[in-house]
Amino acid sequence: MFGPYNIPFRIECNDILIEAINEDDITIYRRKFGNDTIEKKLLATNRKIIISPIKPINRPKKLTPHLLIEFETPLFTEPRSNKKIYLKFPVEIGLFIMGGKSFELLDVFTIMNQKYTLYGDPINGVLCKYWKSPVENNRPEIDLLTHGIMELSITNKSSTWLEVSKVVFNSYGMKMYYNQQFICLKAEMKIYTELSAETDFIDSALEKKMTKSVELYNAKKLQLTTTKFVMRDGI
Protein backbone atom coordinates (compact mmCIF):
# COMPACT_ATOMS: atom_id res chain seq x y z
CA MET A 1 0.00 0.00 0.00
CA PHE A 2 2.85 2.44 0.77
CA GLY A 3 4.59 4.31 -2.00
CA PRO A 4 3.84 6.87 -4.73
CA TYR A 5 0.65 6.71 -6.81
CA ASN A 6 -0.18 8.58 -10.00
CA ILE A 7 -3.62 10.22 -9.98
CA PRO A 8 -6.14 8.72 -10.77
CA PHE A 9 -5.93 5.69 -8.50
CA ARG A 10 -8.08 3.68 -6.12
CA ILE A 11 -6.95 1.48 -3.23
CA GLU A 12 -9.14 -0.79 -1.14
CA CYS A 13 -7.37 -2.50 1.71
CA ASN A 14 -9.09 -4.04 4.75
CA ASP A 15 -11.72 -1.41 5.65
CA ILE A 16 -9.80 1.43 4.04
CA LEU A 17 -10.73 3.06 0.76
CA ILE A 18 -8.45 5.68 -0.76
CA GLU A 19 -9.12 7.18 -4.16
CA ALA A 20 -8.15 10.21 -6.20
CA ILE A 21 -9.99 10.88 -9.45
CA ASN A 22 -9.71 13.63 -12.06
CA GLU A 23 -12.81 15.67 -12.78
CA ASP A 24 -12.32 18.44 -15.34
CA ASP A 25 -9.46 20.51 -14.01
CA ILE A 26 -9.59 19.33 -10.44
CA THR A 27 -8.75 16.19 -8.53
CA ILE A 28 -11.15 14.77 -5.99
CA TYR A 29 -9.50 12.94 -3.12
CA ARG A 30 -11.57 10.62 -0.92
CA ARG A 31 -10.63 8.49 2.02
CA LYS A 32 -12.95 6.26 4.02
CA PHE A 33 -12.21 4.24 7.11
CA GLY A 34 -15.17 3.03 9.15
CA ASN A 35 -17.34 6.06 9.86
CA ASP A 36 -14.46 8.42 9.21
CA THR A 37 -14.80 9.88 5.71
CA ILE A 38 -12.86 12.74 4.22
CA GLU A 39 -13.13 14.40 0.81
CA LYS A 40 -10.91 17.14 -0.59
CA LYS A 41 -10.73 18.89 -3.94
CA LEU A 42 -7.29 19.61 -5.32
CA LEU A 43 -6.81 22.35 -7.87
CA ALA A 44 -4.43 20.22 -9.88
CA THR A 45 -4.46 17.12 -12.05
CA ASN A 46 -1.99 14.40 -12.97
CA ARG A 47 0.00 14.79 -9.79
CA LYS A 48 1.35 12.10 -7.51
CA ILE A 49 0.19 11.12 -4.07
CA ILE A 50 2.65 9.43 -1.73
CA ILE A 51 1.29 7.12 0.94
CA SER A 52 3.80 6.78 3.73
CA PRO A 53 3.89 5.62 7.35
CA ILE A 54 4.42 8.59 9.64
CA LYS A 55 5.13 9.25 13.31
CA PRO A 56 2.25 8.29 15.58
CA ILE A 57 1.71 11.73 17.09
CA ASN A 58 -0.90 13.41 14.88
CA ARG A 59 -4.13 11.61 15.78
CA PRO A 60 -6.52 12.27 17.42
CA LYS A 61 -4.70 15.58 18.00
CA LYS A 62 -1.15 16.71 17.85
CA LEU A 63 -0.68 17.34 21.56
CA THR A 64 2.84 16.11 22.13
CA PRO A 65 5.94 14.94 20.26
CA HIS A 66 6.71 12.30 22.91
CA LEU A 67 6.01 8.60 22.66
CA LEU A 68 5.96 6.30 25.69
CA ILE A 69 6.11 2.57 25.09
CA GLU A 70 5.30 0.42 28.10
CA PHE A 71 6.67 -3.12 28.05
CA GLU A 72 4.11 -5.89 28.54
CA THR A 73 6.78 -7.73 30.50
CA PRO A 74 9.36 -5.78 32.53
CA LEU A 75 13.00 -6.47 31.68
CA PHE A 76 15.91 -6.97 34.05
CA THR A 77 19.19 -5.78 32.63
CA GLU A 78 22.52 -6.88 34.00
CA PRO A 79 25.21 -4.33 34.97
CA ARG A 80 27.32 -2.88 32.17
CA SER A 81 25.56 -4.82 29.44
CA ASN A 82 24.10 -4.20 26.02
CA LYS A 83 21.20 -6.17 24.54
CA LYS A 84 18.89 -5.77 21.58
CA ILE A 85 15.16 -6.32 21.85
CA TYR A 86 12.27 -5.85 19.45
CA LEU A 87 9.14 -3.86 20.19
CA LYS A 88 6.03 -3.01 18.22
CA PHE A 89 5.22 0.65 17.78
CA PRO A 90 2.07 2.25 16.33
CA VAL A 91 2.13 4.07 13.00
CA GLU A 92 -0.11 6.59 11.33
CA ILE A 93 -0.68 6.72 7.60
CA GLY A 94 0.13 9.99 5.88
CA LEU A 95 -0.90 10.99 2.36
CA PHE A 96 1.20 13.66 0.70
CA ILE A 97 0.45 15.49 -2.53
CA MET A 98 3.48 16.03 -4.71
CA GLY A 99 4.07 18.94 -7.03
CA GLY A 100 7.53 19.29 -8.50
CA LYS A 101 9.99 18.71 -5.68
CA SER A 102 7.70 19.91 -2.93
CA PHE A 103 5.07 17.91 -1.10
CA GLU A 104 2.38 18.77 1.39
CA LEU A 105 0.38 16.68 3.83
CA LEU A 106 -3.06 15.98 2.43
CA ASP A 107 -4.47 13.61 4.99
CA VAL A 108 -3.41 11.55 7.97
CA PHE A 109 -5.24 8.74 9.68
CA THR A 110 -4.69 5.71 11.82
CA ILE A 111 -6.58 2.52 12.43
CA MET A 112 -5.07 2.03 15.88
CA ASN A 113 -6.68 2.90 19.20
CA GLN A 114 -5.19 6.07 20.62
CA LYS A 115 -4.20 6.84 24.18
CA TYR A 116 -2.18 9.48 26.01
CA THR A 117 -0.35 9.27 29.30
CA LEU A 118 1.74 11.37 31.64
CA TYR A 119 5.39 10.59 32.26
CA GLY A 120 6.45 12.15 35.55
CA ASP A 121 4.32 14.35 37.78
CA PRO A 122 1.58 16.81 36.74
CA ILE A 123 3.83 19.87 37.26
CA ASN A 124 7.12 18.84 35.66
CA GLY A 125 5.99 15.78 33.72
CA VAL A 126 5.72 15.22 30.00
CA LEU A 127 2.59 14.36 28.07
CA CYS A 128 3.19 11.29 25.90
CA LYS A 129 1.38 9.24 23.32
CA TYR A 130 0.94 5.84 24.97
CA TRP A 131 1.56 2.42 23.56
CA LYS A 132 1.95 -1.00 25.18
CA SER A 133 4.16 -3.49 23.41
CA PRO A 134 5.27 -7.08 23.88
CA VAL A 135 9.01 -7.53 24.24
CA GLU A 136 10.51 -9.94 21.71
CA ASN A 137 13.95 -11.41 21.11
CA ASN A 138 13.34 -11.63 17.36
CA ARG A 139 11.43 -9.53 14.88
CA PRO A 140 7.72 -9.89 15.67
CA GLU A 141 5.02 -10.47 13.08
CA ILE A 142 3.21 -7.21 12.38
CA ASP A 143 0.32 -5.77 10.43
CA LEU A 144 1.86 -3.34 7.96
CA LEU A 145 -0.94 -0.79 8.34
CA THR A 146 -0.90 -0.60 12.10
CA HIS A 147 2.53 -1.39 13.51
CA GLY A 148 6.20 -1.04 12.92
CA ILE A 149 9.10 -3.00 14.38
CA MET A 150 11.50 -1.16 16.65
CA GLU A 151 14.95 -2.59 17.24
CA LEU A 152 15.88 -1.18 20.62
CA SER A 153 19.43 -1.39 21.87
CA ILE A 154 19.43 -1.23 25.68
CA THR A 155 22.69 -0.39 27.39
CA ASN A 156 22.89 -0.59 31.16
CA LYS A 157 25.75 1.71 32.08
CA SER A 158 25.25 1.30 35.82
CA SER A 159 26.90 -1.23 38.09
CA THR A 160 23.63 -2.75 39.31
CA TRP A 161 20.82 -4.90 37.94
CA LEU A 162 17.98 -2.66 36.83
CA GLU A 163 14.34 -3.25 35.93
CA VAL A 164 13.03 -1.51 32.81
CA SER A 165 9.32 -1.27 32.15
CA LYS A 166 9.01 1.65 29.75
CA VAL A 167 10.86 3.83 27.32
CA VAL A 168 10.09 7.42 26.28
CA PHE A 169 11.18 8.97 22.98
CA ASN A 170 11.22 12.40 21.40
CA SER A 171 9.56 11.53 18.11
CA TYR A 172 11.15 14.44 16.21
CA GLY A 173 14.16 12.19 15.73
CA MET A 174 12.10 9.21 14.56
CA LYS A 175 13.42 7.81 11.26
CA MET A 176 11.15 5.14 9.85
CA TYR A 177 11.86 2.88 6.90
CA TYR A 178 9.44 0.67 5.02
CA ASN A 179 9.07 -1.88 2.27
CA GLN A 180 6.03 -3.95 1.28
CA GLN A 181 6.59 -6.37 4.18
CA PHE A 182 7.19 -4.21 7.25
CA ILE A 183 7.96 -0.80 8.74
CA CYS A 184 10.94 -0.46 11.01
CA LEU A 185 13.24 1.82 12.93
CA LYS A 186 16.21 1.57 15.23
CA ALA A 187 16.51 3.19 18.63
CA GLU A 188 18.77 3.13 21.63
CA MET A 189 18.33 3.46 25.37
CA LYS A 190 21.25 4.20 27.67
CA ILE A 191 20.40 3.56 31.30
CA TYR A 192 22.39 5.42 33.93
CA THR A 193 20.43 4.78 37.13
CA GLU A 194 17.12 3.25 38.16
CA LEU A 195 15.54 6.66 37.59
CA SER A 196 17.37 8.02 34.59
CA ALA A 197 18.09 7.03 31.03
CA GLU A 198 18.67 8.66 27.67
CA THR A 199 16.92 7.61 24.48
CA ASP A 200 17.40 8.46 20.83
CA PHE A 201 16.66 7.12 17.38
CA ILE A 202 19.24 5.81 14.94
CA ASP A 203 18.84 6.75 11.30
CA SER A 204 19.19 3.26 9.85
CA ALA A 205 16.96 0.54 8.40
CA LEU A 206 16.83 -3.11 9.48
CA GLU A 207 17.33 -4.32 5.91
CA LYS A 208 18.87 -2.99 2.72
CA LYS A 209 16.77 -1.34 -0.01
CA MET A 210 14.11 -0.01 2.33
CA THR A 211 12.44 3.33 1.65
CA LYS A 212 12.67 6.14 4.16
CA SER A 213 9.26 7.41 5.26
CA VAL A 214 8.26 10.99 4.54
CA GLU A 215 9.07 13.23 7.50
CA LEU A 216 6.22 15.46 8.53
CA TYR A 217 8.18 17.10 11.31
CA ASN A 218 11.86 17.35 10.69
CA ALA A 219 14.08 18.18 13.65
CA LYS A 220 16.48 20.12 11.42
CA LYS A 221 13.64 22.11 9.87
CA LEU A 222 12.27 22.87 13.33
CA GLN A 223 15.79 23.88 14.38
CA LEU A 224 15.83 21.54 17.35
CA THR A 225 19.21 21.15 18.98
CA THR A 226 18.60 17.57 20.06
CA THR A 227 16.37 14.65 19.24
CA LYS A 228 17.30 12.80 22.44
CA PHE A 229 15.01 12.39 25.40
CA VAL A 230 16.27 12.22 28.96
CA MET A 231 14.11 10.06 31.21
CA ARG A 232 14.41 11.42 34.74
CA ASP A 233 11.26 10.01 36.33
CA GLY A 234 11.92 6.30 36.22
CA ILE A 235 12.48 3.61 33.64
Add this chain to the structure above:
Amino acid sequence: MIFDQKIYGDITVLDLLISIGVFIIVIIITNRISVYIRRAFKEKMTKDHLELIVKIVTYTIMIIVVLSILGNLGLNPSGLLVAGGVAGLVVGFASQSLFSNLISGLFLIVERPIKIGDQVEINDIRGFVEDIRIISTTLRTYDGLYVRIPNQLVFTTSVINFVSNIVRRVTYVVGIRYSDDADRAIEIIKYVADQEALALKNPVPRAFVDNFGDNSVNINVWIWAPASVYYELKMKLLLEIKKALEAEGIEIAFPQRVVWFGKELENEEEVR
Protein backbone atom coordinates in the same frame (compact mmCIF):
# COMPACT_ATOMS: atom_id res chain seq x y z
CA MET B 1 10.71 80.25 2.54
CA ILE B 2 8.61 78.81 5.29
CA PHE B 3 10.87 75.73 5.48
CA ASP B 4 13.87 77.86 6.38
CA GLN B 5 12.04 79.60 9.17
CA LYS B 6 13.72 78.89 12.49
CA ILE B 7 11.60 77.45 15.29
CA TYR B 8 14.23 77.58 18.01
CA GLY B 9 18.01 77.79 17.91
CA ASP B 10 19.20 76.55 14.52
CA ILE B 11 16.30 74.13 14.09
CA THR B 12 14.13 74.99 11.11
CA VAL B 13 10.67 73.86 10.05
CA LEU B 14 12.37 71.66 7.44
CA ASP B 15 14.39 69.91 10.20
CA LEU B 16 11.18 69.26 12.10
CA LEU B 17 9.39 67.91 9.00
CA ILE B 18 12.35 65.66 8.16
CA SER B 19 12.32 64.31 11.72
CA ILE B 20 8.59 63.63 11.53
CA GLY B 21 9.08 61.94 8.12
CA VAL B 22 11.92 59.79 9.44
CA PHE B 23 9.79 58.82 12.43
CA ILE B 24 6.88 57.74 10.18
CA ILE B 25 9.22 55.77 7.90
CA VAL B 26 10.77 54.03 10.90
CA ILE B 27 7.30 53.11 12.20
CA ILE B 28 6.49 51.55 8.81
CA ILE B 29 9.85 49.71 8.69
CA THR B 30 9.38 48.49 12.28
CA ASN B 31 5.94 47.14 11.39
CA ARG B 32 7.43 45.35 8.38
CA ILE B 33 10.20 43.88 10.56
CA SER B 34 7.69 42.64 13.15
CA VAL B 35 5.59 41.02 10.38
CA TYR B 36 8.74 39.38 8.98
CA ILE B 37 9.81 38.08 12.41
CA ARG B 38 6.31 36.67 13.05
CA ARG B 39 6.27 34.96 9.65
CA ALA B 40 9.82 33.61 9.87
CA PHE B 41 9.58 32.20 13.40
CA LYS B 42 5.89 31.30 13.54
CA GLU B 43 6.50 27.56 13.41
CA LYS B 44 9.75 27.59 15.32
CA MET B 45 8.64 29.00 18.68
CA THR B 46 5.57 29.54 20.80
CA LYS B 47 3.37 32.57 20.18
CA ASP B 48 4.30 33.86 23.60
CA HIS B 49 8.07 33.85 22.94
CA LEU B 50 7.51 35.26 19.48
CA GLU B 51 5.51 38.22 20.76
CA LEU B 52 8.19 38.90 23.41
CA ILE B 53 10.91 39.00 20.73
CA VAL B 54 8.79 41.24 18.49
CA LYS B 55 8.22 43.65 21.40
CA ILE B 56 11.91 43.76 22.34
CA VAL B 57 12.96 44.43 18.73
CA THR B 58 10.23 47.03 18.17
CA TYR B 59 10.83 48.95 21.41
CA THR B 60 14.61 48.88 20.93
CA ILE B 61 14.36 50.35 17.41
CA MET B 62 11.84 52.97 18.52
CA ILE B 63 13.92 54.08 21.52
CA ILE B 64 17.08 54.39 19.38
CA VAL B 65 15.22 56.33 16.68
CA VAL B 66 13.48 58.67 19.13
CA LEU B 67 16.80 59.44 20.87
CA SER B 68 18.46 60.08 17.48
CA ILE B 69 15.65 62.36 16.34
CA LEU B 70 15.79 64.30 19.60
CA GLY B 71 19.55 64.67 19.08
CA ASN B 72 19.02 65.97 15.53
CA LEU B 73 16.49 68.46 16.82
CA GLY B 74 19.06 69.75 19.24
CA LEU B 75 17.40 68.24 22.28
CA ASN B 76 19.82 66.43 24.58
CA PRO B 77 17.82 63.64 26.31
CA SER B 78 20.07 63.69 29.40
CA GLY B 79 19.72 67.46 29.54
CA LEU B 80 15.99 67.07 29.26
CA LEU B 81 15.98 64.78 32.26
CA VAL B 82 17.80 67.32 34.41
CA ALA B 83 15.94 70.33 33.05
CA GLY B 84 12.65 68.63 33.42
CA GLY B 85 13.39 67.51 36.96
CA VAL B 86 10.72 69.60 38.65
CA ALA B 87 8.22 69.02 35.87
CA GLY B 88 9.14 65.36 35.99
CA LEU B 89 8.31 65.21 39.68
CA VAL B 90 4.90 66.75 39.04
CA VAL B 91 4.24 64.43 36.11
CA GLY B 92 5.64 61.54 38.13
CA PHE B 93 3.16 62.01 40.95
CA ALA B 94 0.37 62.42 38.45
CA SER B 95 1.36 59.29 36.59
CA GLN B 96 2.08 57.14 39.65
CA SER B 97 -0.51 54.59 38.60
CA LEU B 98 0.88 54.51 35.06
CA PHE B 99 4.37 53.91 36.41
CA SER B 100 3.28 51.09 38.74
CA ASN B 101 1.45 49.45 35.83
CA LEU B 102 4.62 49.74 33.76
CA ILE B 103 6.81 48.19 36.46
CA SER B 104 4.20 45.45 37.03
CA GLY B 105 4.19 44.79 33.28
CA LEU B 106 7.96 44.36 33.28
CA PHE B 107 7.78 41.93 36.20
CA LEU B 108 4.99 40.01 34.47
CA ILE B 109 7.15 39.66 31.37
CA VAL B 110 10.10 38.47 33.46
CA GLU B 111 8.23 36.25 35.97
CA ARG B 112 5.80 34.95 33.35
CA PRO B 113 2.95 33.60 35.49
CA ILE B 114 0.81 33.80 32.36
CA LYS B 115 1.60 33.54 28.67
CA ILE B 116 -0.19 34.62 25.53
CA GLY B 117 -2.79 31.98 24.66
CA ASP B 118 -3.12 30.64 28.23
CA GLN B 119 -6.55 30.14 29.76
CA VAL B 120 -6.62 32.11 33.01
CA GLU B 121 -8.78 33.62 35.70
CA ILE B 122 -7.74 37.10 36.82
CA ASN B 123 -9.87 39.08 39.24
CA ASP B 124 -12.82 36.71 38.64
CA ILE B 125 -12.55 37.15 34.87
CA ARG B 126 -11.95 33.99 32.88
CA GLY B 127 -10.63 33.81 29.34
CA PHE B 128 -7.68 33.51 26.99
CA VAL B 129 -4.67 35.82 27.35
CA GLU B 130 -4.61 37.82 24.12
CA ASP B 131 -1.64 40.08 24.85
CA ILE B 132 0.65 41.17 27.67
CA ARG B 133 1.61 44.77 27.07
CA ILE B 134 3.76 47.11 29.07
CA ILE B 135 0.81 48.80 30.79
CA SER B 136 -2.02 46.31 30.55
CA THR B 137 -2.96 42.70 29.84
CA THR B 138 -5.84 41.89 27.55
CA LEU B 139 -8.11 38.87 27.83
CA ARG B 140 -10.70 37.39 25.50
CA THR B 141 -13.42 35.94 27.68
CA TYR B 142 -15.07 32.62 26.76
CA ASP B 143 -18.08 34.54 25.47
CA GLY B 144 -15.87 36.65 23.21
CA LEU B 145 -15.56 39.87 25.19
CA TYR B 146 -12.42 42.02 25.14
CA VAL B 147 -11.21 42.79 28.66
CA ARG B 148 -8.30 45.06 29.45
CA ILE B 149 -6.78 44.60 32.89
CA PRO B 150 -4.12 46.99 34.25
CA ASN B 151 -0.88 45.13 34.92
CA GLN B 152 -0.77 46.36 38.51
CA LEU B 153 -3.98 44.41 39.17
CA VAL B 154 -2.65 41.32 37.40
CA PHE B 155 0.52 41.52 39.46
CA THR B 156 -1.14 42.04 42.85
CA THR B 157 -4.23 39.84 42.54
CA SER B 158 -4.33 36.04 42.58
CA VAL B 159 -4.09 34.52 39.11
CA ILE B 160 -5.31 31.05 38.19
CA ASN B 161 -3.61 29.63 35.13
CA PHE B 162 -5.65 26.66 33.91
CA VAL B 163 -3.04 25.41 31.46
CA SER B 164 0.21 26.11 33.31
CA ASN B 165 0.52 22.43 34.20
CA ILE B 166 0.48 19.97 31.35
CA VAL B 167 -2.42 17.91 32.73
CA ARG B 168 -5.58 18.65 34.64
CA ARG B 169 -8.18 16.54 36.44
CA VAL B 170 -11.77 16.26 35.27
CA THR B 171 -14.13 15.59 38.18
CA TYR B 172 -17.70 14.32 37.98
CA VAL B 173 -20.19 13.17 40.57
CA VAL B 174 -22.41 10.47 39.08
CA GLY B 175 -25.47 9.67 41.22
CA ILE B 176 -27.05 6.26 40.61
CA ARG B 177 -30.15 4.72 42.18
CA TYR B 178 -29.86 2.74 45.41
CA SER B 179 -31.24 -0.28 43.56
CA ASP B 180 -28.40 -0.24 40.98
CA ASP B 181 -25.16 -2.20 41.24
CA ALA B 182 -22.50 0.35 42.23
CA ASP B 183 -19.61 -2.04 41.46
CA ARG B 184 -20.92 -2.55 37.92
CA ALA B 185 -21.37 1.21 37.49
CA ILE B 186 -17.75 1.83 38.54
CA GLU B 187 -16.59 -0.86 36.12
CA ILE B 188 -18.52 0.80 33.26
CA ILE B 189 -17.21 4.28 34.07
CA LYS B 190 -13.61 2.98 34.09
CA TYR B 191 -14.22 1.21 30.77
CA VAL B 192 -15.55 4.42 29.19
CA ALA B 193 -12.47 6.30 30.42
CA ASP B 194 -10.19 3.58 29.07
CA GLN B 195 -11.78 3.80 25.61
CA GLU B 196 -11.38 7.58 25.41
CA ALA B 197 -8.07 8.63 23.84
CA LEU B 198 -7.84 11.96 25.65
CA ALA B 199 -8.43 10.40 29.09
CA LEU B 200 -4.91 9.71 30.35
CA LYS B 201 -3.69 6.21 31.10
CA ASN B 202 -1.56 7.60 33.90
CA PRO B 203 -2.55 9.12 36.37
CA VAL B 204 -4.99 6.23 36.49
CA PRO B 205 -8.70 7.20 36.18
CA ARG B 206 -10.53 6.64 39.46
CA ALA B 207 -14.19 6.01 40.23
CA PHE B 208 -15.39 5.32 43.78
CA VAL B 209 -18.49 5.61 45.94
CA ASP B 210 -18.01 8.90 47.75
CA ASN B 211 -21.20 9.18 49.78
CA PHE B 212 -24.78 8.02 50.15
CA GLY B 213 -26.94 10.96 49.11
CA ASP B 214 -30.58 11.61 49.92
CA ASN B 215 -31.65 10.27 46.54
CA SER B 216 -28.62 8.55 45.07
CA VAL B 217 -25.41 6.66 45.62
CA ASN B 218 -22.82 9.23 44.58
CA ILE B 219 -19.82 7.99 42.62
CA ASN B 220 -16.88 10.35 42.32
CA VAL B 221 -15.06 10.13 38.98
CA TRP B 222 -11.55 11.50 38.60
CA ILE B 223 -10.07 11.45 35.11
CA TRP B 224 -6.90 13.26 34.09
CA ALA B 225 -6.71 15.01 30.73
CA PRO B 226 -4.17 17.10 28.81
CA ALA B 227 -4.85 20.67 30.02
CA SER B 228 -5.26 21.97 26.47
CA VAL B 229 -8.23 19.65 25.78
CA TYR B 230 -9.70 19.67 29.29
CA TYR B 231 -13.07 21.21 28.36
CA GLU B 232 -13.38 19.09 25.22
CA LEU B 233 -12.99 15.93 27.28
CA LYS B 234 -15.16 17.18 30.13
CA MET B 235 -18.06 17.95 27.80
CA LYS B 236 -17.74 14.68 25.87
CA LEU B 237 -17.15 12.12 28.58
CA LEU B 238 -20.06 12.79 30.94
CA LEU B 239 -22.59 12.09 28.21
CA GLU B 240 -20.73 8.94 27.22
CA ILE B 241 -20.77 7.75 30.84
CA LYS B 242 -24.53 8.38 31.04
CA LYS B 243 -25.17 6.49 27.79
CA ALA B 244 -22.96 3.57 28.84
CA LEU B 245 -24.64 3.31 32.25
CA GLU B 246 -28.13 3.46 30.76
CA ALA B 247 -27.21 0.81 28.19
CA GLU B 248 -26.49 -1.50 31.14
CA GLY B 249 -29.76 -0.63 32.90
CA ILE B 250 -28.16 1.68 35.45
CA GLU B 251 -29.98 4.98 35.70
CA ILE B 252 -28.91 8.38 36.93
CA ALA B 253 -30.97 9.03 40.07
CA PHE B 254 -33.17 12.07 40.45
CA PRO B 255 -34.71 13.57 43.60
CA GLN B 256 -37.87 11.76 44.64
CA ARG B 257 -39.99 11.65 47.75
CA VAL B 258 -42.35 8.91 48.90
CA VAL B 259 -45.46 10.36 50.58
CA TRP B 260 -47.46 8.26 52.99
CA PHE B 261 -51.08 9.29 53.58
CA GLY B 262 -52.39 8.80 57.12
CA LYS B 263 -55.94 8.11 55.88
CA GLU B 264 -54.70 5.29 53.66
CA LEU B 265 -52.99 3.69 56.64
CA GLU B 266 -56.16 3.86 58.68
CA ASN B 267 -58.11 2.30 55.80
CA GLU B 268 -55.56 -0.46 55.49
CA GLU B 269 -55.86 -1.19 59.20
CA GLU B 270 -59.66 -1.28 58.91
CA VAL B 271 -59.42 -3.75 56.03
CA ARG B 272 -57.22 -5.97 58.16
